[in-house]
Amino acid sequence: ADGSRLAIVDAKAATADGAVAEAWAILGMTPKLMVASDAAPRDGWEARRFYDYDVAANAKRAIAARAFRKGKEWTAVVFDVDQAIAEKRGSQFGKLSQRLQPAGYARESFAGRTAHKLDDARLRQVAGFVEQMRREFDVPGVAVGIVQDGKVVMSQGFGLRQLGKPEPVDGDTRFMIASNTKALTTLMLAKLVDAGKLDWNAPAIGVYPGFKLGDADTTGKVLVKHLVCACTGVPRQDFEWLFEGEKQTPATVMATLGTMQPTSGFGELFQYSNPMAAAAGFIGGQVAYPGTELGAGYDQAMQALVFDPLGMENTTFDYAKAQTGDYAAPHGYDIARKVQVMGMGLNDTIVASRPAGAAWSSVNDLLKYVQMEIDHGVLPDGSRYIGEAALLQRREPQIATGVDRHYAMALAVDNSDGVTVVDHGGDMGGFHSNMMWWPEQKVGAVILTNADEGVNLRGPLKRRLMELMFDGEAQAEATAKAAAKANREGFEAFVKLLQHPADAAALAGLAPKYRNDALGELAVTRKDGKAWFDVGAFSSEVAGMPQPDGSLAFVTIDPQALGFQFVRADKDGMRKLVVRDGQHEYVFDEVK
Incomplete structure (x- = not known):
């Protein structure tokens, strides 16, 4: 009904552009090109080229193309899809992308390989790679921490906390960690489960009678675990808090969630919802501290059940406290593609939905959390912080996000490289971060950045660590360099479409x-x-x-x-x- 179409074509053309034109001809389309950029070779393809098009906003379409070469043969993928379908079925498009490989290609697997010790030589390579990427992507400041076998082997800052000021980033510099907060929120819930005060499989409305999602039928189906699984079909719907954040309270966030409706069935598709995760945290706060104001109850629960016992003294939801002393300022591009310190107005909007993404923290604090995850709930002094069962239930797959990739309870679990890596990312204005750990190898890492382009450092860092641990094929550097070039080309193409000043x-x-x-x-x-x-x-x-x-x-x-x-x-x-x-x-x- 929406006319969504996709074509995969083994083309006769000798070039990427020709292959894509051949594929569009099958759909009877000649969309207006905005930019085409080369991506690094990967997944058995010797060349890859990605195409973005100038599409009218009113068309409400996602139109794009990809071309892949093996030897002399090109394969083109073109899609013209209803925007809502593209958003809703993003995980399925991702799965298709993962499966699209040359005939006979066997993906590299690290299964059965023993991880190398991240010794001084390897850590120097990590540091050099991070600094190279930081410069490549114009990120003023980055902090990276790594643990292996129970020890912090790296806690290092790169660059500056704020452009134009001399203070360097270090392991204690506070950054907004955005959606990494969600994993800490589910840890608080797991503590309540471990104490017998909460059940993952209890109906949310039974735990908190004020809970509402859409209609009564939908509300009744939602269990506690569904609030954090991205598996209920509730779509991303952030404009309400982004635009009205200065007027929002935890109570209005819960009320607004009550007006939202799933757009796919329970357990059908991965759809990521911030208000759902916020509700999870607020409900947990009420279990821990009944009758408190929603935000205050959550804050107290996080302090008492997570931050204090883990020794995370530098982690806070207090924005005044967070933005004093050793903290990073957010940065982004202006339309001249010059890096600027950005205002915090948009970031402040998440405060009312804080269980979903408002914490500030540092590499050194987050490494304490990551180490506890690796040690299955045991603290460095040997005492047990949380029961293993309650902790690990958070990693049980809830919904597929790709081939051998799943989302659990505010944790992503990826087995696509033959080893398990658990991670989560965080994205707010000028702050992009990731924490990740390889449970079997007892290795974990955290990266925090203070610019929008920092989002591009996360995947390559994860890949580079695996290359160094498992003697993996060298891909990370080429991937990062190609992405930086594509970003520059894409930004220039975007700016060319603008009238500034406007007519x-x-x-x-x-x-x-x-x-x-x-x-x-x-x-x-x-x-x-x-x-x-x-x-x-x-x-x-x-x-x-x-x-x-x-x-x-x-x-x-x-x-x-x-x-x-x-x-x-x-x-x-x-x-x-x-x-x-x-x-x-x-x-x-x-x-x-």
């Missing part, structure tokens, strides 16, 4: 104020031929972006909020703006 007549046609019931008010201010959109939680200058269908979008260009598209959709004399995420559309109406 004067278009700016003059904007209403002074708009409103959407779910996202609140949007105020427009103008000065010196430029315009700013202020949604309350954040404000950003906007550029124009003419669309292929003749419509016009206004795009936020402030580093903290780069890329939100508001499409002008005036109708019947009323001025309107439309903003969309993967599966939702929000119309802002002019306030008369």
Whole structure:
């Protein structure tokens, strides 16, 4: 019904571009190319090229292409998919990508290999690689920590806490850890399970009668474990807290969750929801401290059950405390692709949903957590912090995210390389991080970064560690370098689509104020031929972006909020703006 189509073609063409054109011809399409970039060789392919297209926001389509070469033969993949389908079925597209390999190719496996000791020579290679990537991706500051066999073998800072200031990053520098908070939240829940105060399989509404998700039928199906499994079909729906964060409280977060509905069946697809994870933490707080305010109960539970017993003295939800002394500032690109210190307005919006992603921490603190995970709940002094069963239930697969990859309870479990690695990442504005551990090898690592491009360091670091531990094929460096080049090309292509400043007549046609019931008010201010959109939680200058269908979008260009598209959709004399995420559309109406 949505006309979603995908074609995989063993092409006759001798080039990547020719192969992709051949595939599009089968679908009868010639989409307008925005940028094409080469990716590093991988998975048996000797060359790979990725294509992104200039697609009108109103089309609500995900249109892309990939070309892969083995020998002289090219295989092309093209897809023209409804945006909501692409978002909802992202894990299935990922699985297809994993399975697309040349005939006869056998994926490298580290199964049965003994991990090398990460000695001084190997750790120097890790440090050199991190510093090389930090520079390649324009990240001002990075902190990396590694444990092996119960010892911290690396705790090191690279670069600066804040651009323009001299203070270096070190192992105690606090960063926002964003969604890594979720794993700490489920650890708090596991402590309650271990104490007999909570059951993973108990209905959420039975534990906390105020819980609601969509209708009564959906609400009744949700068990405690479902709140953190990304397996209930509740889609990503973040605009409510991103746009209205300054007005949100834990109580309003819970109320808003009650209005959300799953878009796929229980256990059918991986769909990641921040409000669901927030609810898990708040409910845990009520089990631990009945009758407290939702946020206060959660904060007390995390302090008493997680931070204090693990000795995580540098980990906090107190933003005033977090941003004093040794802490990192967030950074991002402006549209000239210059790195800037970004405002915290957008990041502050997660506070009301803090179990999902608001903690600040350091490498040294997070290594204490990772070591406890590796040691199955035993602390360095030999005392037991948590029962093994309650802890490890959090790693049991709940939903597939790819081939030999699953999401558990706010932990991702990946067996695709022949060894098990458990990890989770975190992403907020200017803060991107990851913590990972190889349980059988008793190795763990943490990486914290203070720029949006830092997201690109996580996968290559994980790969580089496996190369050094298991004598793996050298891929990490080539992958990172190709990604950095592709990012530069993609950013340049994006900026070419912008009008900055936006067309004067278009700016003059904007209403002074708009409103959407779910996202609140949007105020427009103008000065010196430029315009700013202020949604309350954040404000950003906007550029124009003419669309292929003749419509016009206004795009936020402030580093903290780069890329939100508001499409002008005036109708019947009323001025309107439309903003969309993967599966939702929000119309802002002019306030008369």
